[in-house]
Amino acid sequence: MMRRMIQGIGLLFGGVLGARMYSSLNAGISWSASTSGLLQHSGGYYMNVGIGAICGLAAATILAGPIMRRVQQGAERVSAMPMGELLAGGAGLLGGLALSALLYPVLSGFSGAAMFIPAVLTLFLGYAGLRVGLNKREEFAERIAALAERSSKAVRVDEESSYEEHKILDTSVIIDGRIADICKTGFIEGTLVIPEFVLEELQHIADSSDLLKRNRGRRGLDILNKIQKELDVKVLIYEGDMEEGEVDSKLVKLAKALHGKVVTNDFNLNKVCELQGVSVLNINDLANAVKPVVLPGEEIVVQVIKDGKEHGQGVAYLDDGTMIVVEGGRDYIGTTMEVLVTSVLQTSAGRMIFAKPKLLEKAL
DSSP: OHHHHHHHHHHHHHHHHHHHHHHHHOSSOOOEEOTTSOEEOOHHHHHHHHHHHHHHHHHHHHHHHHHHHHHHHHHHHHHHSOHHHHHHHHHHHHHHHHHHHHHHHHHTTOOGGGGGHHHHHHHHHHHHHHHHHHHTHHHHHHHHHHHHHHHHHHHHHHHHHHOOOEEEEOHHHHHHOHHHHHHHHTOOOSEEEEEHHHHHHHHHHHTOSSHHHHHHHHHHHHHHHHHHHTSOOEEEEEOOOOSSSOHHHHHHHHHHHHTOEEEEOOHHHHHHHHHHTOOEEEHHHHHHHTSOOOOTTOEEEEEOOEEOSSTTOEEEEOTTOOEEEETTOGGGTTOEEEEEEEEEEEETTEEEEEEEEHHHHHHO
């Protein structure tokens, strides 16, 4: 196919060249008017065109083999070039050809041998642009990479700005009720996801024969109604079901599927999520973070109300529910006394303060 194309180009080029040579060698071209009023060339003109076409065809047939080999070698070299060099060279070539196209109107008026100047200039500028592009390929690649990086950053910013993270509520945090107050303050962003299997568990608890469990389940349902109807937060009821298993395992799988976070106050679920690589928002951690800071060495006034686990210990509570273990406080059960904080233990399950009566400190 390529050979026939080369031969056709040679035939056409030879015919045109023969006509130009005849016109330049014979200043007076004979014209004869036909009966239809059309002007026709003389016989010598057509003979030169035919001779030129035959010569062009012969030359193209002879040169077809070498040209085809050259084209194939060039194609193989281009295919072996890295994409960066190919793009840089192509850009330089297009720039050179664009420049030659701008200069063509100025050079198109030449005649005779000078008529080949536009073609030669096009080849020269195209090759020069190709070489410049290849020499600047590293800088060109850096510019392209910088543009791509800026574009990807813009896309990421748009995605992040339009992305709303899912907060998946578990049964315990719904029954706890504090999630509604947290949502009311506006600290929870994104969409609250309430799985259908959590709703089923809440309904099962609300229908329990045990009075305490029944009240807890109904409280959880009331909290959900409050979140949906009274608070300005987005709520999604996830109707799909995960694979068979416990509710906690389903929550972990759902969090992975939605790329969300589990909201809970269950210490064991918190640990399972951490082991599975799922982000957790534990409201007990939040409650501990906003509690007043008590440091070792500070003095506080408490009321010892019961025995501790260890011998001689007494237990007291702060107003926020923080448990205080008073060493040697068993003898002061039912009394209000001043204690000295010795240490503070902070965990996801809560915070414990260890103290000793200030009276013993003075005695020592």
